[in-house]
Amino acid sequence: MTAPAIQAALAPLRDLPQVQGCFVVSEMGRLLARDMSALFGDDVLAEVAPRALRLCETFSNGHEELRGCTLKFASHLVLLRPMRDGVLCVLASSDVNVLALRMGVNLTVRRLNHALDPSGSPSAAV
């Protein structure tokens, strides 16, 4: 796993209009990587991280994997997408194109899973 590879996987999500940023939470609830505005300090995201992880665990029944969890607020939404060894959290305005966001998240998770692969493929090790 390399931080630059994770960082590189996160950056394209911000190409989507209305996406404010995203960050990755480890399976232990630790902030692994971030691509968010400086308005959100590391300390803030470190507080969010374990809660986001617990939210994903709340409805799990042990038989099925959570596909995704969407929290809607007045003007924003937070999308939580479980991935290998953690959770991807995305913050977007509520008028985001949800279909495009889902696609973007799918691609990001794919890249992240690749980057987090302990076997370390050549592309992930760059």
Next chain:
Amino acid sequence: MSDRTRPNPFPPPPGSKPEPPRTQTPVQGSGFAARLQDASLWDLIQFECMRRSRRIVRVSSRGLLGYVFFRDGDVVHATTGRQNGEAALGEMLNWQDGVFETWTGTWPDRETINTPWQQVLLEVAQAKDEHRPPKLLSLPRESKPASPAHVVSIQPPPLPPPVQTVTLSPEGRVIRGSAGSDLPEAAAYAVGLADLVGECLGLDGMRTLEAEFETAHYFVGRTSEGNVVAARASQLSDLDAIKKELK
């Protein structure tokens, strides 16, 4: 909460000539295809049968779902999460309140009701008057029909399992719904966590939360009164009615 009127599909016993149910949104050329107001399920059945329409009507009541299939002036099939055939129709007629609307689903391969609709309604009404269960042909879901002479080669159509719902007060007290399951606890916990996530990120209180699994999904929302409404359903089930309540 919206100002949508929740019709009572129950009240009057059959007999009087039904009036055409009123709709919120008339659909040109199709009679109606919207939520009905001020009409009972009894009325609807008589009306549809007299119109000899071919139509599926979805009935939802307090987290329960059922479907009634009309064809050529009769009810030819009915199904709920628990029963099929006449018993399912009887079950729906006994629901205390709810909403019904036309439904664009698939027609069942095999229909389950041969008895004239008048007879079924009469039996349900009489049973209610006499405080006894109606004598209706019940076909367990996913089973062969009990009487091939009465109902031929019946295979119930797939139906999403019922939606489980619960309403919690802001303090976490169960106001309505699935006490005894883990849904209230999960919903209360999730709302608390979601509020904290929002607070950290500088967002107002959570409005809705949706969690999707391969075969199930959860919906949690907050009403304008601050109550929490939570639902658990299969992916196939429709939670639109619950979502609309929160708009």
